[in-house]
Amino acid sequence: xxxxxxxxxxxxxxLSPGGQLASFRAKLIDWPATERFNAPPAPAxxxxxxPEPVVTTLGSTLxxxxxxxxxxxxxxxxxxxxxxxxxxxVDGSGAQDSGGEGAAAPAKPTDPNATAGALAGxxxxxxxxxxxxxxxxxxxxxxxxxxxDLQSRSANAAPAGVNYNESPTQKALAQAKETLQALSDQxxxxxxxxxxxxxxxxxxxxxxx
Numbered sequence: 001x002x003x004x005x006x007x008x009x010x011x012x013x014x015l016s017p018g019g020q021l022a023s024f025r026a027k028l029i030d031w032p033a034t035e036r037f038n039a040p041p042a043p044a045x046x047x048x049x050x051p052e053p054v055v056t057t058l059g060s061t062l063x064x065x066x067x068x069x070x071x072x073x074x075x076x077x078x079x080x081x082x083x084x085x086x087x088x089x090v091d092g093s094g095a096q097d098s099g100g101e102g103a104a105a106p107a108k109p110t111d112p113n114a115t116a117g118a119l120a121g122x123x124x125x126x127x128x129x130x131x132x133x134x135x136x137x138x139x140x141x142x143x144x145x146x147x148x149d150l151q152s153r154s155a156n157a158a159p160a161g162v163n164y165n166e167s168p169t170q171k172a173l174a175q176a177k178e179t180l181q182a183l184s185d186q187x188x189x190x191x192x193x194x195x196x197x198x199x200x201x202x203x204x205x206x207x208x209x
Contacts, residue, residue: 004029119206126197126208133190140183147176 001014011026150173201208 115204119201119204122197122201123208126194129190129194129197133187133194136183136187136190140180140187143176143180143183147173147180150176
């Protein structure tokens, strides 16, 4: 509860939490360890600097480049001849949106083990995407049923003292439609990525599903 009080060869301490008085022989106390324990914490170490981007020789007129992956999308920034550059986004299907000359689709690994590892990773990703898609589809079906019920109640209910569009039923219906649209957008994005993963697996000589 407080600093120990040295009384000759003994030390008195009030124990937490009840405050009971305890007395110990001073030589039984590990004073260096006590000081280390009570010392203020050391400042947190500074974070390590971010690693430099990987630079690799690409040959021909393309002399260097950087590669990053974001959300499963391979981003290639190619620099050619010291002045021209191209930025391309390559999805898992090997399709690309070229931002300049010299963009290339991802090549199939020459190492069979690397190919097998890539296919295993694509299979896991596809399974996760499918599970998420199925959950979103189930939620969408539930919201569609909710909308049908709200529309039925809205058609049968007469306005009572408030503007029709501001009734609780209409507000709930509007919110349900917004949720339905969000789920539809999410499912579309997931299925687009699933198609890209499936196509990339075929490019690697395998299959998914």
